[in-house]
Amino acid sequence: MARFIFVTGGVVSSLGKGLLSASLGALLQARGFKVRIRKFDPYLNVDPGTMSPYQHGEVYVTDDGAETDLDLGHYERFTGVSARQSDNITTGRIYRDIIARERRGDYLGATVQVIPHVTNAIKEFALADTASCDFVICEIGGTVGDIESLPFVEAIRQLRNDLGRDQTVSVHTTLVPWIAAAGELKTKPTQQSVRELSSLGVQPEVLLCRCDRPLPEPEREKIALFCNVRKSAVIPALDARNIYDVPLQYHEAGLDDEVLHAFRMDDAPRPNLDRWREVMDRIDNYESEVTIGVVGKYVGLPDAYKSLREALIHGGIANRAKVNIQWLDAELFEHEDSSLAAELEPLHGILVPGGFGERGSEGKIAAVKFAREREIPFFGICLGMQMACIEGARAAGVENASSTEFGPTEEPVIGLITEWMSKEGLQERAADGDLGGTMRLGAYEAELGHNSRAANIYGATRISERHRHRYEVNTHYVPVLEKTGLVFSGMSPDGRLPEIIERPDHPWFVGVQFHPELKSRPFEPHPLFASFIDASLQQSRLV
Known part of the structure; x- marks a missing residue:
């Protein structure tokens, strides 16, 4: 039977519960556990899926087509275990399902309440499909004390009683702030947070204390005394120089040992952390540097492109290179007096990422044109590939080339897709339908042309990648684009949907309709990113 670890947070948000969960998963995995x-x-x-990136950061997409929280990206990158739709639940989804049951009469006339109906639904989610696991780590979003989180905390309280204390452990993250005026770290916020959690019926066994400097022994003893845990279970979590050092840092601090002790598993195998040490060796002892410009519309919030940033770093790991990322607002390149050349000239590679809407599109097209004409390595992802096709069409004389996503157009090089084939059969969507969950989502296969750059990079002619988009390249314009040297080197298996474009006469010019960043790992960098960084390194030697 699986053992459950519940991760909660207190005092403030953004304490790193996602990284804690991912790192703990990696440490347990390194000991041979599933x-x-x-x-x-x-x-x-x-x-x-319908939330602004400025509100929520990126939307992470799983193989089975779920639009999920970006923390699932951390989970996948750190453990290599592909997430599923069943690994992310929201209050909205729970209430939607419960109301649907109530309307059908499934509750047989009972009064539907938070307890037991909502909490039972949460427990069902936590327990589902866990028979093959040794450990299930459940991260509770938000902060203890938030009204929205209360049903989840109540559910884990019930689960701890249902499963028994030998099968469940609570890990609580808190803040130990440095007060400059007093010249000391303060433990009271941690005490109050644990007291709040305990008042809800959940006593944590392990505390992860975020602080910006070492936690002195007297403070650890004080936290242990007031929070009813052993001193060794008060784990200091200092800011790490790199997120991939966090598993090593937490192991050194004793996190995995304390969790296993709480499960009475002190005889568990020691972890093999060689691959994490290798990753950090490549990060710390890089042999070259490269500068990549990301021309996007959400550059004001780094989390909006979280997986993209990590995938670029992974490409650097593959090449023992440090990747310096410059985040460039595409809107700045839409004005006549824009500093396009000044901003892009020093770059060794240009990447135009995915996105939605017209804002910034002309700036992205300008960046594509600059990369094509100056022969700077270019990587277009999703909307970035579409902008490359529009730029190519305009260069071929189709002056009004555009996308129907931006409004009515005489030359719809990019158009709304209303039907496509998936593993479940024909998928159909209406132009005026709901926005949520109505895109081409999840993993789809593509066939690559023999001897194409894409096939050489992948080392295969059939691939599977994750998608998230509503619009596709209009194949009516393929002959026009091919005359300009643009090659459609990847297509859907039925030959209807373009998946990859490239320019053989360019040092490195590749656009993809999917999101390869979602499948990149620090110990297994995605081949497209590894190749892009390699080409950018070659460009850096020419500058």
Whole structure:
């Protein structure tokens, strides 16, 4: 039977519960255990698919087409275990399902309440499909004391009673702030947070204390005394120089040992952390540097491109290179007096990422043109590939080339897709339908042309990648684009949907309709990112 670890947070948000869950999963996995990580999100949205990146950060997409919290990206990158739709639940999804049951009469006339109906639904989610796991780590979003989180905390309280204390452990993250005026770290916020959690019926066994400097022994003893845990279970969590050092740092601090002790598993195998040491060796002892410009519309919030940033770093790891990322607002390149050349000239590679809407599109097209004409390595992802096709069409004389996503157009090089084939059969969507969950989502296969750059990079002619988009390249314009040297080197198996474009006469010019960043790992960098960084390194030697 699987053992459950419940991760909660207190005092403030952004304490790193996601990285804690991912790192703990990696540490347990390094000991030979099978791990699954799940996220409970308290917000009322059914999923984050319709939320602005400025509100929520990126939307992470799983193979089975779920739009999920970005923390699932951490889970996948750190453990290599592909997340599923069943690994992320929201309050909105729970209430939607419960109301649907109530309307059908499934509750047989009972009064539907938070307890037991909502909490039972949360427990069902936590327990589902866990038979093959040794450990299930459940991260509770938000902060203890938030009204939205209360049903989730109540559910884990019930689960601890249902499963028994030998099968469940609570890990609580808190803040130990440095007060400059007093010249000391303060433990009271941690004490109050644990007291709040305990008042809800959940006594944590392990505390992860975020602080910006070493936690002195007297403070650890004080926290242990007031929070009813042993001193060795008060784990200091200092800011790490790199997120991939966090598993090593937490192991050194004793996190995995304390969790296993709480499960009475002190005889568990020691972890093999060689691959994490290798990753950090490549990061710390890089042999070259490269500068990549990301021309996007959400550059004001780094979390909006979280997986993209990590995938670029992974490409650097593959090449023993440090990747310096410059985040460039595409809107700045839409004005006549824009500093396009000044900003892009020093770059060794240009990447145009995915996105939605017209804002910044002309700036992205300008960046594509600059990369094509100056022969700077270019990587277009999703909307970035579409902008490359529009730029190519305009260069071929189709002056009004555009996308129907931006409004009516005489030359719809990019158009709304209303039907496509999936593993489940024909998928159909209406132009005026709901926005949530109505895109081409999840993993789809593509066939690559023999001897194409894409096939050489992948080392295969059939691949599977994750998608998240509503619009596709209009194949009516393929002959026009091919005359300009643009090659459609990847297509859907039925030959209807373009998946990859490239320019053989360019040092490195590749656009993809999917999101390869979602499948990149620090110990297994995605081949497209590894190749892009390699080409950018070659460009850096020419500058």
